[in-house]
Amino acid sequence: MFKKLLSSIGIGSATVDTKLTKAQYVQGETVEGVVDIRGGNVEQHIDEIYLALVTTYIREIDDKKFEEKAVLARYKVSDSLTIGPNETKTIPFQFALPYDVPVTVGTSRVWLQTGLDIKMALDPQDRDYLAIEPHPLVEAFLEAVRQLGFRLRHVQCEQAPRYWQRRLPFVQEFEFKPVSGPFKGRLDELEAIFFVSEHGVEVILEIDRKARGFAGLLSEALDMDETLVRFTYGPSDVASLPQRLANAIGRHS
Structure with a gap:
C-alpha cells in the first residue's frame, strides 16, 4: 500500500523514454521512433501513451511580450495497457510532421512531449527536441x-x-x-x-x-x-x- 502511495506522487512509478531514429527533419517529413516504458515498484495501468508536438511563440498584450506554448499536433501511440513492476515495453510509432511546423532557426524551438496518462498518479513525461529544416x-x-x-x-x-x-x-x-x-x-x-x-x-x-x-x-x-x-x-x-x-x-x- 505504501508503494502504491509513493507511485501516485511519482516516486517509484513507471518511466518513459522516447527514442527517434534521427533528430533532424524537414517540414512534412515522416518521424519514426519507439517509446520505451519501464515499470516502477508496483503494477500500474496506463490509459494512453501520447506524443505532443510543441513549440513556442511570442504573444503581445498591451505592448508587453509573452512566450506562449502551442501544441502543433497530438499523436496517440498506444491504447490502455498495464505495466508490471520493473517490466519494460517498447512501442514503435511513426507520424508525418505538419507542413506548418516551425523551422528551428533563430529563437524557434520544437520538441516532442511524450506522456503516459495514469489515473491517480503524476504522469511521467519525456521531452525530445527536434531540428526542423525548411521544406x-x-x-x-x-x-x-x-x-x-x-x-x-x-x-x-x-x-x-x-x-x-x-x-x-x-x-x-x-x-x-x-x-x-x-x-x-x-x-x-x-x-x-x-x-x-x-x-x-x-x-x-x-x-x-x-x-x-x-x-x-x-x-x-x-x-x-x-x-x-x-x-x-x-x-x-x-x-x-x-x-x-x-x-x-x-x-x-
Whole structure:
C-alpha cells in the first residue's frame, strides 16, 4: 500500500523514454521512433501513451511580450495497457510532421512531449527536441533571396493577426536585410511568411522601403512605407523564382 502511495506522487512509478531514429527533419517529413516504458515498484495501468508536438511563440498584450506554448499536433501511440513492476515495453510509432511546423532557426524551438496518462498518479513525461529544416520549396526561396543580396537577420514565431491565421494562432516570420545587390540602399528590410502545403507554397512578403527624401520620411513616419505582396509557387517555378522575386520587390521599392 505504501508503494502504491509513493507511485501516485511519482516516486517509484513507471518511466518513459522516447527514442527517434534521427533528430533532424524537414517540414512534412515522416518521424519514426519507439517509446520505451519501464515499470516502477508496483503494477500500474496506463490509459494512453501520447506524443505532443510543441513549440513556442511570442504573444503581445498591451505592448508587453509573452512566450506562449502551442501544441502543433497530438499523436496517440498506444491504447490502455498495464505495466508490471520493473517490466519494460517498447512501442514503435511513426507520424508525418505538419507542413506548418516551425523551422528551428533563430529563437524557434520544437520538441516532442511524450506522456503516459495514469489515473491517480503524476504522469511521467519525456521531452525530445527536434531540428526542423525548411521544406525544399522554402529553401528554394531562401536561396533566391540570397542570390538577390539579402541576408537572413531574424526568425521568430509571433502571434498572427486574425486574417493571417490558418490552423495555428501564430506565424513564423523571416526577416532579411539587403547587404548587396540591386536592393541595397533601396529597402530597409524584407519580411516573409510561408504557408506550405503538399502542392506548393503561398508566401506573404512585407517590403519595407527605405525612406528617401522628405516624402519618404513622411511615409515612414505614417507607417506607409511597407507594402504587402502575396504570391504562390510550386516545384515547376523554382528555376524562375529569383527573377520572379526580383520583379515583385522591384515593383514596390
